Amino acid sequence: MRHLDLELLRVALLVGLLAGGLLLAPGCETTSQFIAADGSLDCQVLYARRCSQCHALYQPDDFSDEEWVQKVKRYGPRAGIHPEWRPQLIEWLQRANDRPAGG
Known part of the structure; x- marks a missing residue:
């Protein structure tokens, strides 16, 4: 009986770790995925991947x-x-x- 309890605990821990990993996975991208060929930060890719995790992407002129x-x-x-x-x-x-300043 004790062996069965330990085995169930191990399975529950493994399932919990896997589920936690899946929840964290979208934010775990490597830095290189956001670096352009010239070595600069690719802001368009960064914006598309990170901001779309929680909502539809806004157009840059949606906000001032x-x-x-x-x-x-x-x-x-x-x-x-x-x-x-x-x-x-x-x-x-x-x-x-492309909004005018202050608009």
Whole structure:
């Protein structure tokens, strides 16, 4: 009986670890997946892969420059966007944003 209890515990732990790994998998992409051939950060790929984990992607002109700053500041950590990448992502979103300043 004791052997059966230990075996059930081992199976439960294994299932829990596998389930946890599947939940974390989307944010576990390697850094190289976001680096362009020239060595720069590919913000379009970063945005598409990380931000679409939780919602449909917005167009860059859906938000003003300042709104993008706030969105990346608030949701970047949740999306697993490295702190050193956030300013580059904001800059990319703002460059792609064709809204007039302050609009």
